Each structure stands twice: as C-alpha cells, then as structure tokens.
Amino acid sequence: DAKTTQPPSMDCAEGRAANLPCNHSTISGNEYVYWYRQIHSQGPQYIIHGLKNNETNEMASLIITEDRKSSTLILPHATLRDTAVYYCIVRLDGATNKLIFGTGTLLAVQP
Amino acid sequence: GAVVSQHPSRVICKSGTSVKIECRSLDFQATTMFWYRQFPKKSLMLMATSNEGSKATYEQGVEKDKFLINHASLTLSTLTVTSAHPEDSSFYICSATGLAATPDTQYFGPGTRLTVL
Numbered sequence: 415d416a417k418t419t420q421p422p423s424m425d426c427a428e429g430r431a432a433n434l435p436c437n438h439s440t441i442s443g444n445e446y447v448y449w450y451r452q453i454h455s456q457g458p459q460y461i462i463h464g465l466k467n468n469e470t471n472e473m474a475s476l477i478i479t480e481d482r483k484s485s486t487l488i489l490p491h492a493t494l495r496d497t498a499v500y501y502c503i504v505r506l507d508g509a510t511n512k513l514i515f516g517t518g519t520l521l522a523v524q525p
Numbered sequence: 526g527a528v529v530s531q532h533p534s535r536v537i538c539k540s541g542t543s544v545k546i547e548c549r550s551l552d553f554q555a556t557t558m559f560w561y562r563q564f565p566k567k568s569l570m571l572m573a574t575s576n577e578g579s580k581a582t583y584e585q586g587v588e589k590d591k592f593l594i595n596h597a598s599l600t601l602s603t604l605t606v607t608s609a610h611p612e613d614s615s616f617y618i619c620s621a622t623g624l625a626a627t628p629d630t631q632y633f634g635p636g637t638r639l640t641v642l
Contacts, residue, residue, distance in 0.1 A: 438615065448630075457529075457567070457618045457633035501568075507629050510557045513620075515569040 418502045423520040426496075432489040434519050436502030439483040446507055447478060449487045451498040452518075458501065462485065465507075492523045527619050531634035532602055532622045538609055546637045548619030553602050554599040555621035560592070560611040571601065575602055599623070609641045 419437040426432040438447065446465050448460040462469055462476045463485040464485075469476045476486040489496055506509055528551040538544050548558060557576050561569040573589075575581040575596035583589045593605040604619075606613055616638055621629040 434606070450633075452577045454635070455616070455638075457531075458618075460527075460632060463630065486557055491531075510574065510622075511629070512574065513631055514573055515573065515639075517568050 416482050420519045426492045432492040434487040437484045441504050445504045447485050448503045450501045453498045497523045527632040529632050529634040535638045537640045545608045549604045550600050554623045556623040558602040559620045561618045605625045611641045614641045
C-alpha cells in the first residue's frame with residue numbers, strides 16, 4: 415500500500431473550517447483515499463473516502479487533486495468535539511484489504 | 526448503522542493469566558474482522574485479519590500462539606491473550622467489514638484497555 419504524509423499537528427478556531435492536507439504521491443490507480451479520526455481513548459471513526467472525485471457527506475468533504483497525489487479533508491465548521499487525531503490512509507478496495515495507519519494529524523480546535 | 530462493539534471495555538489481570546476480548550458487529554454481517562493494538566501515544570498497529578470460518582492471518586512479528594483469534598460467526602470475533610505479561614498491556618481495537626451500508630469500509634469498535642499486573 416502507498417504511504418501518506420501528514421503534518422503532525424494543526425490548530426483551528428472553533429466555527430472555522432479545518433483543512434487537513436495529505437500527500438500520497440505514490441498512490442496507485444486502484445487505491446482509495448480513506449480518512450478516519452480517533453478521539454482520545456476511543457476507536458477510530460470512519461469519516462469519508464474517495465477514489466478520484468471529490469466527495470461530501472454529513473461529516474466532511476474530501477478534495478482529491480487531479481493527479482491524485484494529494485488530498486484535503488475539510489471540516490466545514492469545526493467544533494471542540496472535532497479535536498482528534500486524523501488519519502489519511504490509502505487502501506485497495508475490498509473487504510479483506512488492510513488499513514495501515516500512519517501517525518496522523520492531531521487537530522486541536524481552539525475555543 | 527455499522528456499529529461494532531467490544532467487551533470488556535477495560536480489564537485488569539494478573540501476569541500469567543489469559544484474557545478474552547469480544548468484538549461484535551451489531552447491525553451487519555462482518556465477513557472480515559481485524560484486530561489492532563495501540564500503545565500510548567502511538568498509532569494503531571494491525572495484528573491480524575480474520576475471515577469468518579477460517580484461520581486468522583497474522584502480521585509479521587505477532588505470535589499466533591499468544592494471540593488466539595476466533596471468528597466463528599458473522600457477528601463475533603474473539604481475541605484471547607494467553608499467558609499475559611505486563612508488556613501486553615495495551616489498547617486493543619477491532620474493526621469489521623462486510624454487508625454494511627458501505628461494504629468495504631472498516632468500522633471500528635470502541636477498544637479494550639488491557640492492564641496486566
């Protein structure tokens with residue numbers, strides 16, 4: 415699986431948009447970009463995933479560059495409860511395919 | 526939908542004893558379940574992958590005789606830590622994929638905190 419690079423930490427003001435970047439320059443054509451987050455002492459929570467097109471759901475938006483070498487997760491209106499470690503993972507589709515977690519980005523939402 | 530539970534949430538045991546952790550998919554059939562371990566301030570490390578009705582596949586460096594995994598039904602997988610030692614103290618997390626709203630997405634349980642004295 416391709417590796418990803420994320421900044422170790424970011425701050426965001428409450429109510430503002432949080433934009434979390436991820437580089438995955440070695441991603442292959444059939445690998446998806448997945449985003450999970452982990453609030454302290456809890457299991458990871460699925461946020462969103464995509465292949466080529468931008469995606470949006472009730473939690474976030476995922477913007478994938480045309481060359482697919484990077485992506486950005488956008489939380490449109492960050493709240494204090496969004497403080498967590500955010501993981502960007504590339505993975506082949508398929509139920510048996512592994513998620514390999516990197517170190518992620520610790521997003522701290524400030525009041 | 527796509528809820529995964531774990532039991533117990535916390536367990537404390539004496540060195541040398543065995544501990545069983547259950548992982549259940551509550552509202553979907555989990556054809557594949559994964560077990561992870563997470564040490565303080567570290568990321569999740571995949572231990573093994575299990576498919577219902579077959580033997581688990583362990584990651585390199587994970588002792589299969591120490592971490593016994595059983596996936597006997599489409600809603601239940603168990604991890605047994607045998608002859609636990611203090612260095613096995615960790616946060617154990619399971620995930621499941623299968624016939625959920627997004628079939629290939631892994632959904633995670635809340636984790637089990639194991640402390641071995």
